[in-house]
Amino acid sequence: MREALKYRDLVRTLVARELKVRYRRSAIGFVWTMLQPLLMMLVMQLVFSAIFRVQLPNYSVYALAGILFWNFFSQSIVASMNSLRGNAQLLQKLPVPKAVFPLATVISGVVNLLFALVPLFGLLLVTGHSLAPSLFFLPVSIFLAALFTLGAGLLLSPLAVFFSDVVELIGVLLTLLMYLTPVIYPQEIVPARMRWVVHYNPIRSILEVFRDPIYLHKVPPLSHLTVSIAIAALAFGLGVWVFRRSSDRIPFYI
């Protein structure tokens, strides 16, 4: 990680390249980043308010904020897992600190998230949900989300090198995890006996730190924030530890 800091110009270039590839490929690539979550939100609104009859004020804002967070989290994890495999040839020929690849992936995920916030703010205005001062807390929320995601990416990316089917497996687990996290549904619809699952889900905690300032117009209470910081720091620490331990073995397996 310290090495990755020394290579910060490289990280910056890798981020720029990743964004360029994403946005150059299709003319509407940039628009798509903003549009996809909006369409997803419309689908969720249809499903939850028309079919499940969920009554949540301003559900569209709640769902869009959740979707943006989840897209960032799951896409960054899958991309981190592919980042080492994608640079296999390079890792066998150059002594580059390997962590720069998952790091660049998560940073470009953050940039995408920032772009995707634009339509969210648009939605806030359109629905009259108002732009509250609590939105100024978002940089902290995004930093925590990024730290947590980077930890998960560092933890999983060596595994994806050792076993090629891990990426698919994690894809399935991420879907499961999404339904165990109140991303698109309100916590209240979870039956009481199942509520502990959602309650002890560490991702819920990180998600709420992101969504509360947007949806509830409030900065998360200090107690909750402390828990989230601890979770993010723990995930990051664990990721760094696992990555460092497996880092030397990576070139042998790709």
Added chain:
Amino acid sequence: MTDTELRIRLDGVSLCYRLAKQRIPSLKEYAIHWMRGALSYEKLWAVRDLSLTVRRGETLGIVGRNGAGKSTLLKVISRVLKPTTGKAEIHGRLSPILELGTGFDMELTGLENVYLNALLLGRSRREIDARVGDIVEFSGLGDFIRAPIRNYSSGMQARLGFSVATAWVPEILILDEVLAVGDASFITKCTDRIREFHDAGTTVLMVSHSAAAVRQNCSRCVWLDAGRLRADGATEEVLERYAHAGTEPDQRAVGHLHLG
């Protein structure tokens, strides 16, 4: 000789590739094999108990047959692979060229690749800004520098790769069979640059199948055979012993691969 002169010290270095007897590319198969207790590996020792000391300003050629462990040894010295056992001490900044064009992005232009490649070698953007003119000039690519690299021939890629990797004088320069491509005039340019580096105190390690290239660039030479150090000494002497061994019948493994 003082310790500050020391560049590379390998102490009993061995490197083992663990090849699974069954190919186990997935977690599922791994789990199945593990439950059956049928996980067995074939160990391939590419480098065995190798000790070697190289000092500042030495030019070391490495010869040996295909599969003798030359490239693996260079990877250990380049800090790409960590030795399975033994100790590898490397002092000073490396410029490893294990393969020309490593890290090139085919979609980017030559110029963009100069930046990407130098960044991968650990240079900062500011350092590159200061040298980019020299790099482009040395490569001799002219206006092609603005074209995407996928349109380059392998010789042109080699020119660019060498130009970037040698744009700064490193403490240790590592070349794996990289002078094999490129035209005669460029090879002369490369050879001149290697000599300049040598004069500036750079330690040069090169693997080559061309005895002429080793003779021209290296004063010392080691001969690797099946991962072990078979000879270490003055270039002429080692090359002669190697040449004699080459005519012996132990070419079995690669004999019919000598097509060109």
